[in-house]
Amino acid sequence: MKHSPLCMRDDGKEIMFTAKDGDTKYRFVLSRELLDETCGVDASEAERKKWVGTQLADILTARHGTDLKPPFDRVHVEEIK
Numbered sequence: 001m002k003h004s005p006l007c008m009r010d011d012g013k014e015i016m017f018t019a020k021d022g023d024t025k026y027r028f029v030l031s032r033e034l035l036d037e038t039c040g041v042d043a044s045e046a047e048r049k050k051w052v053g054t055q056l057a058d059i060l061t062a063r064h065g066t067d068l069k070p071p072f073d074r075v076h077v078e079e080i081k
Contacts, residue, residue, distance in 0.1 A: 001060055003028075006052055012045035015052050018080065019060060026063050029076040038071055 003019035013032040018025060030052060035043065039051045052059065055072075062068055062075035 003056070003060070006049050008045050008049075013048070015048060019063075021063065025080050027078050027080050028059060028062065030059070031074070031076065034071055034074045 001019050001021050004017045007016045008014070009016055010032050013035060015030045015035065016027065018027050020026075035048050035051070039048050043051075058069075058072050059075055062072050062077045065077070068075075
């Protein structure tokens with residue numbers, strides 16, 4: 001599955017990206033709260049991006065929305081046009 005570059009929001013504390021699976025496009029948002037808990041409150045933008053990069057396969061499974069293990073059950077996923 002191809003995905004866009006990681007975009008930072010919320011002063012570099014939240015990450016958003018899009019990915020395409022066939023003809024379906026998704027937006028993935030990893031909230032500040034999720035990243036604070038997994039990376040640490042004081043984690044830099046680079047540290048947050050690195051964590052997302054290492055967890056990308058699990059994050060992408062969030063598009064299925066079932067049987068997700070924490071913290072991936074908290075990734076916000078929406079289908080976009």
